[in-house]
Amino acid sequence: MSGQTDMILVDKKGMRIDGRKTDEHRPVHIEAGVLSNADGSAYLEIGKNKVLAAVYGPRECHPRHLQDPTKAIIQCKYNMEAFSVSDRKRPGPDRRSIEISKIIAEALERVVLTELYPRASIDVYIEILQANAGTRCAGLTAASVALADAGIPMRDIIPAVAAGKADGHVLLDLNKEEDNYGQADVPLAIVPSTDEIVLLQMDGNMTRKEFDKALDMAFGACHEIYEIQKTALKERYAVSKEDDGDE
C-alpha cells in the first residue's frame, strides 16, 4: 500500500488493468472435496489466487490445555507456500500469518455449531499456492466450503472479499498491482443469511463516504460468492450420489 506509481490503474472509462469494471470481482472457481485424507476440503481460484483449504475434525484437541469443556475450538493455520509470491517467501509462520489465522478462526466460530462438540478441536488448514492480493478472503471462503464438505453443522457458510481504493477510485476485489500501489484495502466477510460482519479490516486512507461505498460493493460481492460456494457444494453432492448409484 505505497499509494504511489506511474502506472494507470483505472483508465478514463473506468476500466481496470485486468479489464474489470470498478465494481466487478475477479472470476471465482470453487471445487469441494478435492483431497482424500482430509475430512473436508476445497480448492478455490479467484483471479490468479489459488488456494487449498482442508478440515480435520471434530477430533481430540491438542494441545490439551486449549480444550474447552463447553464447546469445540477452531484452530486455523493460514500458510503461504514459499513459491506463492514473486520473491521466495521464507517458510513457516510469521506475524502476518498468525494474525490472519486468528481472525479467520474467529470468523468461523460465529457459524460453526461448536457447542455440539465439547473438548474437541476442528482444525482448518489454508494453503496459499499462488497469491495475487486478497488471499485471506480467498482462504476464508475456501475454508467455509471445506467445513461444509466435512459435514460439520453450521448456521451458514461465510463468503469473503475485499474492496479498496486505487487511483482515487473505490474498487472491488483488488488485484496485486492495485493492492501494491493503491490507497486502501478493506477485507470483509459476512454471514449472508443475516448480513452480520464476521471479519473486517481496513488499512490505508478513506473518507466515510468512500468506506461506505467500498462496504456496499463488498457486501454485494459476498452474496455473489455465496452462490458460487453453494453451487460447488451441490456439485460435490451430485457426484457422490452418482458414485453411490454405480456401486
Place this chain on the structure above:
Amino acid sequence: MSEHVISEIKRDHIMNLLKEGRREDGRGVDDIRDIQVTAGCIESADGSARVKLGRTEVIAGVKIIPGTPFADTPDSGVLTMGAELIPMAHSSFESGPPGEDAIELARVVDRGIRESGMVDVKQLCITAGEEVWMCFVDIYALDYDGNLFDACNIATVCALRTAVIPGEQYGKGENRPLPVTCTPISVTSVKIGNDLILDPNFDEEMISSARLTVTTDDDGNFRAMQKGGRGSITRDELSLCLDRAVEKGEAIRKIIG
C-alpha cells in the same frame, strides 16, 4: 487474554447495568477512562511514553539505529513495532515469545501509525540504498485492565513524538527530532449482548463477543480498522462505531495535546 472466566453473577450484573445504559465504574456507554501520559520517562530510549488508561498501564520505548533499507524502498527508513504481554501485567499472561494476542495487538497499532504516515520515513534516509534509520517501537503491558489496543496506540504516538534521532551517537550528523506529521488515534468498541461500549475494562472485555478498533487521522479519515472476537457486528453497529471513533479520536487528540 481470552481464557479467563468471569462469574455468571458479574456477567449478569454488567449486562443488567448496560440495559439502563450504565457501567460498573459509573461511565456511560461512550465514555473513555482517564488518560495519563508521562512522555520521555526513559533516558536510555530515544523516545518513550508511559500511559495509563484507567487502570490499564503500558509503556512504549523507541530505539533508532542505522541499518540497511529494504530492497523495494531503498530511500525510506524502517518502522517496526512489537508488543509483549508480560506476566507482570496480569495473571493470565505467560512468559515466552509473543502469542497471537500480542502479535495482533502490535500489528493493529502498527497499521494505524504506518497507514497514517505519522512517521515520515522518507526523512530517515542516510545514504539511499545503503543506510537508513531503523525505528523500533517496543510496547510492554504493565498493568492490564482491558483495552490494550487504545492504550498502546496512545503510548506509541506519544513515544514517537518525543523521539530523537541519535545522529551524534553513531557519527551520522546532529541529533534531530524524529519527523512526525500527524496524530493517528484508535478507538476501540466492544459488543456485549446487543450493546456497544467504548474503552472496555477487563471484565467488560472478557464477556464481550466482538471488538472493533478504528484508527482515524487528524482529518477524521479512516486509516486502519480491525474487527476481532468470535461474535459479529451489524452494519448499523459498525456505523455507530465509526461515528464514535471520529468523535472520540478528536477528543483524545486534544487530551494528549
